[in-house]
Amino acid sequence: MSPRVAKALINGLLIGAAVIAIAPLLYMVSVSFMPQGQASSLPPPVLPKNATLDNYRQLFMNAGMGRYLFNSLLISTAITLISLAFNLMAGYAFAKLEFRGRQRIFQVLLGALVIPAQVAMLPLFLLLKYMGLVNTYGAVIVPALATIFGIFLVRQYASGIPDDLMEAARIDGAGEFRIFATIVMPLLKPIMVTLAIFTFLAAWNDFMWPLIALTGQEHYTLPIALASLSREHVQDSELMMAGSVVTILPVLVLFLALQRYYLEGLLLGSVKG
């Protein structure tokens, strides 16, 4: 095969693959602007005739989309900020601070990685029920405030910090918290961004646990609301596409803005064991 043909073939295949990956998302945006009923006509329209914002208006005015968007933002932000703090402290301690049982505790955590989260869900529901947390934001936020993956990621990264830095500060009489805040945290900034975007996306997209824990509409996150709406409005494709846009757009924009950190984290996190 001549280089020219090979080049055309490879780039042609890439274009084809990109179209398959992106077209459903573009189509979603297009259908979301169609007047009601247009998506259920034949032939299926590709672009909206008489484009309208009616679907978005209906979602926010009548279907409570504003509330769900707020819930999703609140829950994902709270999880991201607090779990970032907890995972950073723990990951740093496992990497750099000497204490008895360090190895053993970390081994237990690593071993627990093989347990799928769903195994814990039934008793967790009962536990939260007895704590009075079911159907509150807390039911989704609290169990997500630390992750083994996050601790592991920070530990990997923090292992690279030279011990001398901390030693020098200790000799100067700095306390451990001061060392963490003024010396360690600035060095962990790249992994903080990575972990933050990972956590935010995971919290935003999470489905099964919020579906179980949030029993009342007023606390629904976007995915739960969308699933419930799509069961009620099976035929309203235009409305559902608008709902999908509202759900996907924030995370897609976030990813596009910070993709370098996201992809780095993906590689760091996958070199387990």
Add this chain to the structure above:
Amino acid sequence: MTTSRAAWLFITPALIILGLFFLLPVVAALVLSVTDYDLYALADIRNLRFVALENYWTLLQRPLFWSALGHTVYFVVVGVPLSLMASLGAAMLLNSPLARFKPFFRTALFAPVVTTVVAVAVIWRYLFNTKYGLVNYVFDAIGIPTVDWLGDPNWAMPTIILFAVWKNFGYNMIIFMAGLQAIPGDLYEAARIDGASAFAQFRHITLPMLKPTMVMVSILTVSGYFQLFAEPYVMTEGGPLQSTTSVLYLMYEEGFKWWNLGSASAVAFILFVIMFVVTAAMLRLSKRGEPA
């Protein structure tokens, strides 16, 4: 304050969360699975009885459990190889020195990964709508018989698999790209000088050199795919004729629709054991023939 005292303060918040909201519930799930915890026990804990392995025994005799397991295994056995092939294919295209606009293509191919399952499942449900969907319209236009994608018990699971491949292939693509970049270029150089074809190079250089990456990616993908839930929940509600009811879907219905928490915990544990055995066997197999 001593270093070790500080260290404990640093790890305590995370350990409390993980211990109380993950490890404790896992142990409790094992206990729950040998009780008859149901709606009556939920109302009054005194109705709780120890039933030993009865939940497990009953499950193993239920046709629905076996069919749910069968559907899940179908999803894993067909879905994982297809996903990995798509990921590796895309990674090799992107890694080719002839490819142009690489950052753009990488972002485009990765985009489905960061989207919300529920939202894109809603899109697919419309695209694959029997009557108004674009897919059937195109099929009809080029003369291929149309399919009742999500309404035919034989086609619903293949459609969900197609969806999962589309949604997930970008993730492993990134990992494969890193693996491909780690292969020394002079290996290919030497093979070319010896006149090896592109396919021979792939078979004798790329695949063997990628093996560690391949093993890791396969294991992670297999355990991810065993946890099939949101896709059938949104696209088919487990139907038609329960043809897309997965093990986790069964657990969800058993636990949170019928409130048979004891029996649902048994479902969760059986899934866990199966996943553990399968992934351990994969790891074992991959090490065969290697020096210890």
